[in-house]
Amino acid sequence: xxxxxxxxxxxxxxxxxxxxxxxxxxxxxxxxxxxxxxxxxxxxxxxxxxxxxxxxxxxxxxxxxxxxxxxxxxxxxxxxxxxxxxxxxxxxxxxxxxxxxxxxxxxxxxxxxxxxxxxxxxxxxxxxxxxxxxxxxxxxxxxxxxxxxxxxxxxxxxxxxxxxxxxxxxxxxxxxxxxxxxxxxxxxxxxxxxxxxxxxxxxxxxxxxxxxxxxxxxxxx
Amino acid sequence: xxxxxxxxxxxxxxxxxxxxxxxxxxxxxxxxxxxxxxxxxxxxxxxxxxxxxxxxxxxxxxxxxxxxxxxxxxxxxxxxxxxxxxxxxxxxxxxxxxxxxxxxxxxxxxxxxxxxxxxxxxxxxxxxxxxxxxxxxxxxxxxxxxxxxxxxxxxxxxxxxxxxxxxxxxxxxxxxxxxxxxxxxxxxxxxxxxxxxxxxxxxxxxxxxxxxxxxxxxxxxxxxxxxxxxxxxxxxxxxxxxxxxxxxxxxxxxxxxxxxxxxxxxxxxxxxxxxxxxxxxxxxxxxxxxxxxxxxxxxxxxxxxxxxxxxxxxxxxxxxxxxxxxxxxxxxxxxxxxxxxxxxxxxxxxxxxxxxxxxxxxxxxxxxxxxxxxxxxxxxxxxxxxxxxxxxxxxxx
Numbered sequence: 001x002x003x004x005x006x007x008x009x010x011x012x013x014x015x016x017x018x019x020x021x022x023x024x025x026x027x028x029x030x031x032x033x034x035x036x037x038x039x040x041x042x043x044x045x046x047x048x049x050x051x052x053x054x055x056x057x058x059x060x061x062x063x064x065x066x067x068x069x070x071x072x073x074x075x076x077x078x079x080x081x082x083x084x085x086x087x088x089x090x091x092x093x094x095x096x097x098x099x100x101x102x103x104x105x106x107x108x109x110x111x112x113x114x115x116x117x118x119x120x121x122x123x124x125x126x127x128x129x130x131x132x133x134x135x136x137x138x139x140x141x142x143x144x145x146x147x148x149x150x151x152x153x154x155x156x157x158x159x160x161x162x163x164x165x166x167x168x169x170x171x172x173x174x175x176x177x178x179x180x181x182x183x184x185x186x187x188x189x190x191x192x193x194x195x196x197x198x199x200x201x202x203x204x205x206x207x208x209x210x211x212x213x214x215x216x217x218x219x220x221x
Numbered sequence: 222x223x224x225x226x227x228x229x230x231x232x233x234x235x236x237x238x239x240x241x242x243x244x245x246x247x248x249x250x251x252x253x254x255x256x257x258x259x260x261x262x263x264x265x266x267x268x269x270x271x272x273x274x275x276x277x278x279x280x281x282x283x284x285x286x287x288x289x290x291x292x293x294x295x296x297x298x299x300x301x302x303x304x305x306x307x308x309x310x311x312x313x314x315x316x317x318x319x320x321x322x323x324x325x326x327x328x329x330x331x332x333x334x335x336x337x338x339x340x341x342x343x344x345x346x347x348x349x350x351x352x353x354x355x356x357x358x359x360x361x362x363x364x365x366x367x368x369x370x371x372x373x374x375x376x377x378x379x380x381x382x383x384x385x386x387x388x389x390x391x392x393x394x395x396x397x398x399x400x401x402x403x404x405x406x407x408x409x410x411x412x413x414x415x416x417x418x419x420x421x422x423x424x425x426x427x428x429x430x431x432x433x434x435x436x437x438x439x440x441x442x443x444x445x446x447x448x449x450x451x452x453x454x455x456x457x458x459x460x461x462x463x464x465x466x467x468x469x470x471x472x473x474x475x476x477x478x479x480x481x482x483x484x485x486x487x488x489x490x491x492x493x494x495x496x497x498x499x500x501x502x503x504x505x506x507x508x509x510x511x512x513x514x515x516x517x518x519x520x521x522x523x524x525x526x527x528x529x530x531x532x533x534x535x536x537x538x539x540x541x542x543x544x545x546x547x548x549x550x551x552x553x554x555x556x557x558x559x560x561x562x563x564x565x566x567x568x569x570x571x572x573x574x575x576x577x578x579x580x581x582x583x584x585x586x587x588x589x590x591x592x593x594x595x596x597x598x599x600x601x602x603x604x605x606x607x608x609x610x611x612x613x614x615x616x617x618x
Binding site for chain 1: 454505
């Protein structure tokens with residue numbers, strides 16, 4: 001005997017409404033969590049900024065016996081700045097972005113970079129400074145370049161300090177540095193030194209070799 | 222994978238919709254869940270057909286379980302067909318001829334053809350194929366027959382796994398129980414898509430009207446059920462018949478079985494995709510689309526798993542951020558996926574403990590939810606490889 005088929009439209013309608021409600025709650029709570037991540041990062045930036053400021057004030061005393069303190073503090077600040085940077089790029093890859101927060105972060109990076117240079121000048125230091133300029137809009141291999149740079153950092157550890165800047169979000173810090181080092185394309189890696197080297201898309205080995213050369217140059221000086 | 226954010230959210234929405242619909246279906250039908258539509262006194266002549274290929278280890282247990290059935294002997298016909306075994310299956314089955322078992326031997330031609338051979342020999346009004354590596358309980362036949370009302374053309378049994386010995390077997394045990402629960406729910410939509418190979422019952426007229434098992438299909442028990450749906454035949458199912466089946470105990474054996482299931486299942490769905498049509502009621506607008514959606518999700522899952530293995534970012538970020546990475550990443554997609562999995566987990570725990578009255582460790586349910594998708598992805602790749610290798614040709618192995 002053949003079946004008389006029926007369609008449970010009422011059940012589907014109720015299920016659809018419930019699904020929509022659960023889904024919207026999920027989206028709302030998810031967005032709250034993403035916002036919370038950004039707010040937490042904002043707080044972290046403020047904390048690091050305050051610590052950097054304190055160290056810079058000490059620096060104004062121009063007492064070279066404080067060099068170990070500067071070095072230690074600078075190292076801590078740099079590590080924190082880097083970690084915040086990883087968090088921001090990680091979130092960015094997952095479509096969680098806050099342009100103003102990024103600009104604020106780039107200012108902190110610029111601050112940390114300039115301070116590193118000044119400490120390097122006064123106290124020396126066995127590390128190399130690297131600037132990385134990228135774009136999330138007009139750069140097909142920037143993501144790949146970021147990974148190559150992270151690989152290099154993983155390999156070189158404390159002997160390299162990397163500061164990354166998105167060149168296309170209208171950040172004054174990024175624009176100033178790009179102009180200063182003559183960067184016009186993405187991705188560009190600047191190995192900072194007396195004669196800075198500019199690298200376009202480069203593999204991990206090239207970056208490591210370049211950084212090692214800069215370290216050698218520095219030691220010879 | 223976040224480039225496909227919109228697609229992932231859409232899949233999540235559809236998945237959540239299916240899960241919520243099934244939950245509502247249970248809530249609205251909980252009093253009828255597993256209830257028998259027919260009479261316990263229904264006693265037609267039954268032909269149990271046991272196709273066997275190299276089953277010397279299990280064939281005796283299988284035949285003896287039917288001989289012990291609580292059912293009038295004069296109404297129970299047992300037909301064993303040895304499908305060209307190379308071991309002692311035939312000789313072992315032959316011993317039971319003195320107890321009325323009819324034993325035949327033929328050249329190897331596959332399970333579906335062997336079943337069709339048996340159906341031609343059968344004299345019963347109810348045909349009950351039983352896998353040689355499975356066995357029934359004394360009450361199984363009566364309890365299944367009680368699901369036949371005048372409109373029911375076939376009844377699916379409650380296939381279970383006894384004594385899981387390792388994680389792989391435990392995952393399969395949970396899987397079988399979950400499949401049983403889902404099948405019982407699908408019954409309320411007249412949407413059962415499989416009459417399990419281990420043991421099912423059909424009115425003989427089903428085969429007379431729509432033909433026997435499809436010898437071209439790799440999963441003939443699903444194909445016949447879909448063909449019955451096409452002809453608007455009602456399939457019922459039982460939850461308390463307790464038919465136990467042997468399951469693969471090693472990954473290699475499981476892979477071989479599931480590769481065949483995936484390939485066969487995929488082609489069956491393709492063959493009957495035209496049943497996605499409102500004229501087939503809930504089956505056409507919900508149950509079959511749900512199966513197709515399942516295949517689609519599996520494909521997306523396989524693609525994303527591959528992509529995440531190839532993407533170096535996750536590992537690198539983990540090096541610098543540690544576990545903080547996972548908390549950073551919490552977003553709507555994760556929350557909704559966790560919520561959906563949580564509902565499925567609750568379903569599993571509830572159905573296994575409260576409906577099937579079996580023990581289950583909640584951690585095993587978590588393991589099932591985490592490991593099973595990975596296994597399925599591996600089986601999918603294997604099925605795809607096999608399909609390409611044989612160019613869609615039929616191969617049981």
